[in-house]
Amino acid sequence: MGFWVLNSGAQWREMPERYGKWETVYSRFARWRREGLFDRILERLHLRLDAEGKIDLDTTMKKATTTMKKTTSGLKEGKGGDSPSQLIDAKIKELSDWRGETLARVRILIKQADSEVVEEWKWRGVPVWSHAGIICTGETYKNVVKMTFAKGASLEDPSSLFNSSLEGNTRRAIDFHEGDKIDEKALKALIRAAVALNTSSAAQRAGTRA
Numbered sequence: 184m185g186f187w188v189l190n191s192g193a194q195w196r197e198m199p200e201r202y203g204k205w206e207t208v209y210s211r212f213a214r215w216r217r218e219g220l221f222d223r224i225l226e227r228l229h230l231r232l233d234a235e236g237k238i239d240l241d242t243t244m245k246k247a248t249t250t251m252k253k254t255t256s257g258l259k260e261g262k263g264g265d266s267p268s269q270l271i272d273a274k275i276k277e278l279s280d281w282r283g284e285t286l287a288r289v290r291i292l293i294k295q296a297d298s299e300v301v302e303e304w305k306w307r308g309v310p311v312w313s314h315a316g317i318i319c320t321g322e323t324y325k326n327v328v329k330m331t332f333a334k335g336a337s338l339e340d341p342s343s344l345f346n347s348s349l350e351g352n353t354r355r356a357i358d359f360h361e362g363d364k365i366d367e368k369a370l371k372a373l374i375r376a377a378v379a380l381n382t383s384s385a386a387q388r389a390g391t392r393a
Contacts, residue, residue: 219307226306230322230331267304267311271321274310278323281361285328286310286321289359292367293318296374315381318374331356334384338376342369 198205215221265273271290275283293300293312300318303311310321317333332338335345335355344366348356359365 222307226308230306230309230320267302270304271302271310274308274323282323282328285359285363285365286323288365289321289328289330289370292365292371293374296371297378300378314378315385318377318381326360328359329356330359332373332377334377334380337380338373340373342366342373344369344373 195205195209198208202208275287275290277283278286290310290312297312297314297318299314301313303313305311305320312318312321319330319332322329322331329347331348332345332355334353335348336351336353338355340355344357345355347358348354357370
């Protein structure tokens with residue numbers, strides 16, 4: 184298989200016959216790479232490991248961003264240089280089911296809670312909302328829409344909104360399933376608390392540097 188070639192450094196023609204015809208394997212591997220399959224797998228793996236507290240996604244992304252700046256000369260991600268907000272619009276439209284409706288409603292609540300929020304598009308397909316750092320992400324899976332709060336473990340959650348990624352020391356998440364009702368008042372309060380924590384942390388870092 185393709186991973187054997189990558190791991191061994193051998194030529195495709197040298198691939199063991201037990202993996203099948205090398206031409207077929209190469210063709211399939213090349214197609215998946217063109218379609219961005221491996222990038223999507225890696226992105227989802229990063230999100231899962233981050234939610235479990237096994238990696239620091241902020242640090243990971245800072246390193247990745249530095250690499251991107253060196254290799255892409257500042258090119259915007261997205262077809263035709265679409266803005267993050269436009270890409271989020273397109274994602275909601277593409278979903279065209281309860282997940283799109285839920286993501287759209289969550290997006291509205293975030294903007295209502297923080298008029299200065301910045302929309303971003305990271306990891307080739309994940310909506311991110313930031314203010315002095317990441318507030319939360321809006322991930323969509325087959326059966327769930329997940330809001331992952333970057334510093335959720337440090338936030339008070341009196342309404343017990345967090346129901347996922349509870350094991351880690353940094354992140355916390357809210358999983359919305361089809362038919363779930365959003366506690367909009369509590370969610371907006373949680374978003375405001377996340378913004379307050381981000382701005383406080385940013386001010387402390389600035390004071391330390393001074």
